[in-house]
Amino acid sequence: ILGGRETTPHLKPYMASLQVHGKHICGGFLIAEQWVMSAAHCLEDMDNATFHVLLGAHSLKEHEPHKHLYGVLGTSSPGSSHDTNHDDLLLIQLEERAHLNQDVQVLAFQRVDQDVPAGTKCEVAGWGITSNTGRHPDKLQAVELPIISREVCNRRIHHDNEITEKMLCADSRKKDSCKGDSGGPLVCHGVAEGVVTSGSRVCGNWKKPGIYTRISAYVGWIDSILA
Numbered sequence: 001i002l003g004g005r006e007t008t009p010h011l012k013p014y015m016a017s018l019q020v021h022g023k024h025i026c027g028g029f030l031i032a033e034q035w036v037m038s039a040a041h042c043l044e045d046m047d048n049a050t051f052h053v054l055l056g057a058h059s060l061k062e063h064e065p066h067k068h069l070y071g072v073l074g075t076s077s078p079g080s081s082h083d084t085n086h087d088d089l090l091l092i093q094l095e096e097r098a099h100l101n102q103d104v105q106v107l108a109f110q111r112v113d114q115d116v117p118a119g120t121k122c123e124v125a126g127w128g129i130t131s132n133t134g135r136h137p138d139k140l141q142a143v144e145l146p147i148i149s150r151e152v153c154n155r156r157i158h159h160d161n162e163i164t165e166k167m168l169c170a171d172s173r174k175k176d177s178c179k180g181d182s183g184g185p186l187v188c189h190g191v192a193e194g195v196v197t198s199g200s201r202v203c204g205n206w207k208k209p210g211i212y213t214r215i216s217a218y219v220g221w222i223d224s225i226l227a
């Protein structure tokens, strides 16, 4: 997260950290007791190694009462396109149902397939790098970002017609999601509307708005997997 600040501990109890050998790789969020949503690209970032899901955390390293590392029973993603940002969604089934408490809670996602109005202030959180030099935070960071219309985001100077109706854009001038935030939720009015994708990989450059997968465009697929 660039341009953000440390969150108040455990006020985002849906946040998940996808980890390989204790190293944070990607974000994610709890959508049901046994299911975490993230980004399909994260599997590649993990070189398809065995990974675990940390719930209930604020600090990645310190002891906290409700921190718990879960094994993964299986994963599913809607598409197979590895090179693009298309269908960059991942559903992770935990090996057991998460124990819900004040630090571990489910986050609702948007089911109505309508664009979030441009200008809407949304929030993204994560343990991704906080500077382009790659500083890794120990504690959860968050930043508020305004939504940019698809029409503006598809201009040549920005993402030049790469933004489909299954993606949305948010401002990236100074404040932005970045490496390690992929898979985390973009939350607008308390509901998850998007999932962070790495997109053009650059961070904090106003010419390359952040790209987020629109969750409501995948409700049918999500319900089929969770059933």
Ligand SMILES: NCc1cccc(NC(=O)c2cccc3[nH]c(C(N)=O)cc23)c1
Residues within 6 Å of the ligand: 132, 133, 172, 176, 177, 178, 179, 180, 181, 182, 196, 197, 198, 199, 200, 201, 202, 203, 204, 209, 210, 211
């Ligand atoms: N909102 C944009 C956004 C959102 C999420 C992830 C990213 N980027 C990356 O995953 C990434 C990947 C590889 C090298 C990288 N170098 C840098 C960098 N800024 O130095 C980022 C990356 C960007």
